[in-house]
Amino acid sequence: MRRVPLVEIAHARSGDxxxxxxxxxxxxxxxxYPVLVEQVTEERVREHFRGWVRGAITRYEMPTIHAxxxxxxxxLGGGATASLRADNQGKTMGGAMLRLLVNLPE
Amino acid sequence: MKTIRIGTGQGYWGDRLDAPxxxxxxxxxxxxxxxxxxxxxxxxxQKQKERDPARGYAHDFVTLCKxxxxxxKAQGIKLIASAGGVNPRGCAEADRARRPRTRxxxxxxxxxxxxxxxxxxxxxxxxxxxxKNMDDGSDIGGIRDRITSANVYLxxxxxxxxxxxxxxxxxxxxxxxxxxxxxxMIHEFGWRMDELDKLASGVCIGHLIECGAQVTGGNYxxxxxxxxxxxRVGWPIAEVSEDGTAIITKPEGTGGLVEAGTVKEELLYEIxxxxxxxxxxxxxxxxxxxxxxxxxxRVKVWGAKGRPAPDTLKVSISYRNGYRAFADLGFxxxxxxxxxxxxxxxxxxxxxxxxxxxxxxxxxxVGYNSLHGxxxxxxxxxPQEVRLRVGIRTRTAEEAIxxxxxxxxxxxxxxxxxxxxxxxxxxxxxxxxxxxxxxAVAIRPEVHFVEVK
Numbered sequence: 001m002r003r004v005p006l007v008e009i010a011h012a013r014s015g016d017x018x019x020x021x022x023x024x025x026x027x028x029x030x031x032x033y034p035v036l037v038e039q040v041t042e043e044r045v046r047e048h049f050r051g052w053v054r055g056a057i058t059r060y061e062m063p064t065i066h067a068x069x070x071x072x073x074x075x076l077g078g079g080a081t082a083s084l085r086a087d088n089q090g091k092t093m094g095g096a097m098l099r100l101l102v103n104l105p106e
Numbered sequence: 107m108k109t110i111r112i113g114t115g116q117g118y119w120g121d122r123l124d125a126p127x128x129x130x131x132x133x134x135x136x137x138x139x140x141x142x143x144x145x146x147x148x149x150x151x152q153k154q155k156e157r158d159p160a161r162g163y164a165h166d167f168v169t170l171c172k173x174x175x176x177x178x179k180a181q182g183i184k185l186i187a188s189a190g191g192v193n194p195r196g197c198a199e200a201d202r203a204r205r206p207r208t209r210x211x212x213x214x215x216x217x218x219x220x221x222x223x224x225x226x227x228x229x230x231x232x233x234x235x236x237x238k239n240m241d242d243g244s245d246i247g248g249i250r251d252r253i254t255s256a257n258v259y260l261x262x263x264x265x266x267x268x269x270x271x272x273x274x275x276x277x278x279x280x281x282x283x284x285x286x287x288x289x290x291m292i293h294e295f296g297w298r299m300d301e302l303d304k305l306a307s308g309v310c311i312g313h314l315i316e317c318g319a320q321v322t323g324g325n326y327x328x329x330x331x332x333x334x335x336x337x338r339v340g341w342p343i344a345e346v347s348e349d350g351t352a353i354i355t356k357p358e359g360t361g362g363l364v365e366a367g368t369v370k371e372e373l374l375y376e377i378x379x380x381x382x383x384x385x386x387x388x389x390x391x392x393x394x395x396x397x398x399x400x401x402x403x404r405v406k407v408w409g410a411k412g413r414p415a416p417d418t419l420k421v422s423i424s425y426r427n428g429y430r431a432f433a434d435l436g437f438x439x440x441x442x443x444x445x446x447x448x449x450x451x452x453x454x455x456x457x458x459x460x461x462x463x464x465x466x467x468x469x470x471x472v473g474y475n476s477l478h479g480x481x482x483x484x485x486x487x488x489p490q491e492v493r494l495r496v497g498i499r500t501r502t503a504e505e506a507i508x509x510x511x512x513x514x515x516x517x518x519x520x521x522x523x524x525x526x527x528x529x530x531x532x533x534x535x536x537x538x539x540x541x542x543x544x545x546a547v548a549i550r551p552e553v554h555f556v557e558v559k
Contacts, residue, residue, distance in 0.1 A: 011328035011367065013320075015376035018145070018241065018539050024374020026328065026367070051480040060380050064394050064409065065370045071378050077468075081146055082536045084430060084468040084497035086476040094327060096478045 002104045009104065010036060012094035019079035021053070021090035023097045026067040033066035039102045045070055048100050070097070108348045110294050112287055112311075113357075114341050115140040115185070117318025119147050119164045125318065125341045130174050130183065132357040133343055136294075138178075139286040140167060140187035141316045148280060149424040149537045151191035152255040160200075162193035163277075168200045171275070179274070186265060186276040186286045190214075192255065194277045198556045211275040212268030214260070214553045237421060237542040246542070252425040254537060258544060259420045261386030264551035265289035271555055280422065282385050287312030287344070295348045299387070302412030306390035307350030309383065310410040313392075314354055314372050315342040321354060321372040323362035328371060335361025351408040353400065364403040373397065386419050386546065388412040419549055423540040428465065429506040431531040433513035434472065434495040438523045439488065445521035446471055446494040452520055453496060453512060462508040464498035471495070493526075499536070506533035 006012075006025070009032040014023040025040060027033040042059045049057070055073030062069060076090050077083040087093070113135040115126035119142040129138055142164040155162030167189030178185060190197045194213035237246045257280040266289050268276045278286070288308040291297060297304045314321050321342045323333035340360025345353040354369055356362060373392060377383055383390040391411040400406045437445040450469040457464070472493035475482035496513065500506040510530040517524050 011326075011371065013325065013327060013371040013375050017376060017378070018541065020241075020378075022374070022377060024371060024377075026370050026374070028328065028367075049481065052478075058379075060393070062374075062380055062393055062395075064396050065373065067370060067374060069374050069377065069380055078499075079539060082427065082430070082499070082538050084432075084466060084499055085479075086470065086472070086495060091325075092477045096481045098327070099478075099481060099483075 002106060003101050004104050005098060006040065006100045006102055007098035009102070010098065012097050014090050014092070014094035014097070016076055016080055016090040019074055019076050019083075020055075021072045021075035021093050023070045023072070023094050024067055025070065025097060026065065030066050033063070035102055035104065036066075036068055037061065040068060040100065044100065045097070049075075049096070052096070108295065109345055110137065110290065111135040111343050111345050112137045112139060112290055112315070113343045114138070114315045114318050115170070115187070116166065117141060117316060117320065118144055119166060121318055123166060123170060126170060126174060128340055128357045128360050129343070130177050130181070132359060135183060135343055137184050137186060137290040139290075139316070140185065140189060141283045141286060142167065143188045143191065143280060143283075145422055145539055146424055146537055148192060148257050148422065149255045151193070155192050160193075160196050163191040163197035163200070164189040165200070167197065167277075184269070184274055184276070184290070186278070186289060188278045188281050188283070188286060190277045190279045192257070192279065194279050195554065195556075197277050211277065211556045211558060212271060212273035212553055213277045213556060214264035214268060214279065214281075214551055235544050235548065237423070237544065240420075240541045240543055246423075246540070249425040249540060252427065254424050254426060256421055256423040258549050259386060259422065260549070260551050261285050261415070261419075262288045262292060264553050266292050267553050268555075269293040271553065273555065283316040284309045284312035284385055285387060287316060288387060291346055302388050302414065303410065304350040304412075305388040306410040306412030307352070307408070308346070309385055309388060309390040310373070310392055310395060311344045311346055311352045311407065313377075313383070314369060314407065315344050317372065317375065318342065319362060320375060321368055322356045322364050323368055326363070326368050326371060328367035329363070329365075333363045337361060350410070351406065354405045354407060355403055364405055366397050366399050366405055369397050369405045369407060384416060386415055388415050417546050418543040419546050421542045421544050423542060424537045425540055427536045427538040428499060428501050429503050429533040430497060430499045430536055431506040431509045431533045432495065432497045432528070433509060433531040434493050434528045435513050435516055435524050436491055436493045436526040437521065438491045438525070442489050442492040443471060443474060443485070445523065446492045449494050449516050449520045449524065450496070452516065456512050460508055460512075462498070462505065464500050464505070466499040468497045469494065500533070503533040503535070506531070
């Protein structure tokens with residue numbers, strides 16, 4: 001078992017809708033999709049973004065493209081036009097997600 | 107099976123202006139669609155129209171038309187653009203003033219609940235529609251006197267009507283992004299509004315290409331370091347078949363990359379529940395969409411499913427909600443981060459001394475945590491430089507303006523090696539977004555044809 005940052009097995013894209021942010025997380029190889037499903041859970045993602053995302057986090061599965069979509073509410077410090085954050089549109093939230101550590105079978 | 111090629115000319119207002127040229131030259135497209143309107147672009151356009159009633163549209167489109175129309179006309183390419191903003195007619199006529207050729211254009215507007223900004227509130231509210239905030243359910247009464255614009259997202263019908271009427275250039279106001287792309291498919295293939303899977307496929311294709319280069323190699327986490335020639339990145343083309351399957355590609359000889367990964371990332375871009383991508387035309391289900399490489403820079407997409415559209419339309423309302431201001435200042439090695447942190451402490455104390463009371467304040471450190479906040483790892487080595495970035499949110503502009511001299515003054519009154527300060531912070535008015543629903547029957551879109559001599 002190896003513990004690796006998610007970026008090794010997945011890529012991601014993020015964006016905004018008002019003060020919500022969504023992050024699509026896609027397995028680089030289909031065989032890693034089950035790792036995402038099992039380990040990148042709503043609970044772990046909520047813990048990962050603690051102090052940065054204030055609202056509910058919902059996960060949706062997209063098995064045909066080996067991807068998960070996370071919708072995060074109250075996530076951007078007020079939304080693009082009101083937020084004081086440097087990344088007021090959530091463009092770098094995908095990168096933040098890819099910091100998450102997962103266990104990979106050898 | 108009949109196929110058509112649809113290209114994306116612009117993905118947002120301010121997108122690269124030379125992008126559509128390759129599409130016109132080498133794209134072999136029948137349609138080029140231009141999406142100009144992000145959620146709050148309408149407010150900016152509304153402000154422009156208040157200052158000058160002839161404005162209020164995306165002038166970029168007029169500039170572009172000047173350049174491409176002769177070739178577009180010669181090739182029989184049709185243009186569909188949400189460039190009209192809050193003044194589609196103004197856009198059509200600005201364009202006409204510059205074009206001597208004969209060219210029927212259609213502009214579409216809507217009458218009813220939308221486009222009545224500047225008044226105390228949308229008339230739709232006076233007619234008894236609640237316009238509660240769809241995110242948190244709150245009552246619109248609390249913001250009514252601060253509304254700056256209110257626009258209904260229209261579906262495909264008026265665009266299809268314009269195409270059927272022979273329009274060569276269609277200029278819309280606040281149409282949904284995907285409707286611009288779905289319209290030519292309905293027009294060319296004769297899809298009925300109850301062929302829901304086909305409509306959903308069209309929405310999916312529109313969603314994939316409406317953001318321009320984001321599907322052709324831009325912003326690509328999956329392989330950004332192997333995308334060739336992004337300086338000449340090609341804007342996307344969808345080769346759509348009558349059955350709703352499509353190949354996503356780009357013009358020959360352009361930079362960028364189209365592969366399954368770029369298309370997957372874009373399918374997920376700014377969506378909520380993938381089973382419920384709601385549009386005024388159909389509720390699309392993207393959860394079983396298939397994406398497959400079928401050749402170099404050619405990716406096949408199929409499998410979207412559709413359900414009937416809701417009987418409501420979305421209204422995008424924006425309202426004034428205070429001010430914000432930002433400033434920043436760099437600090438160099440040695441102990442760059444420590445110096446920037448001390449500068450932040452000094453600033454916080456200065457706020458107390460000068461009586462600046464922001465509703466919210468942020469201090470962050472560019473080069474360390476300004477983008478990822480608490481998720482950023484503390485640098486393992488001493489950073490060469492760090493920028494202190496400060497942001498405040500206030501009720502009034504007078505309050506925000508107090509930040510102005512404080513950051514530049516830190517150069518002489520703060521820790522050493524502070525340099526490269528930003529210009530004096532100027533307050534920006536905050537426009538916030540209020541999404542609401544209105545019964546679809548309350549809105550009657552209009553299409554006007556303008557003959558261009």
